Amino acid sequence: MTTQSNSLTSHTDGKVLVVERTFNATRELVFKAFSESERLEKWWGPQGWETKNLQFEFKTNGVWHYCMTCVDKEQGDFYGQKSCGKGIYHEIVEPEKIVYTDLFVDDQGNAVQDMPELLITMNFVEQEGKTMVITRTEFASEEALQQVVGMGVVEGVSSQYERLDALLEEQLA
Template sequence: MSENKALNAVASRVEGLELIIERVFDAPRELVFSVFSDPVHLAAWWGPKGWETEVPELDFNEDGVWLYCMTCVDKNQGDFFGMKSCAKAVYHEIVVPEKIVYTDFFTDTEYNVLPEMPEMVITMEFIEEEGKTKIISRSKFSTAEAVKKVVDMGAVQGVSSQYERLDDYLSELQSK
């Protein structure tokens, strides 16, 4: 692990019905925010390591929809290899470059919402800190059981891996 990644590991906690994940990125807030609003950028880094993401739709506006599907392409991930994890997000509030609020739903590969899976309202804050950006992600669930289900599924580890990919991607963008 690079020194930067060690210093910028995710911090996570559960507060009531919210899963809160925080991490600092060595990049300006406008750049960090922009990679959450463009399908080409999202496809380049979204999802844990060893997964590829397709973004067939992204309407980055209030009431807009984002569809994405991640596929595990890493044979070393055992039973996960070949697995697909798809989702639909509906944006509620976008304040450039400060905040994104959306509801995220687990779906099948046709983007039909899976009612047995928890939905979450995610509020992402992008906070400028001396040229760096702190992201605070608050995922709110309807029940404590839903929070536990998503945590038990490995959400924190998945976001941590995804944020490592984002860190690498931001470094790549800034070196161009």
């Protein structure tokens, strides 16, 4: 399955979801959007959601614990809902690569039962002043991958990358 939206492309390969997106900014600036807590909070999560980093240690074995809250009344049943995640960083090569495990958690940081654990590898590739972000998300099984795809993860990533685009444009202005 391959989908494309706003220059975002995605496809699955077994139990791996690959998402690629090019940003009109330098690799260093795009990397900072993922590696600095204040910047990350400004764009992480889909449109209409606000993110708060409860813990952010951008280093090997560091923890990133965040919660997103839907603040858009137009999103109906989602309005007021909270969704939390926790990342554990395994490898950071500035400004080229970030590898981390991502878990669905509650606001206390406890893993949510029956939700998959994800191993995410992000590569930041400089292309003539622009940056392609290539994200490979590995799941324990194809079923776990399909569960998260069915929840709208590709659409969510597309939406949050639109927010990142706006932040990058603002910083470049």
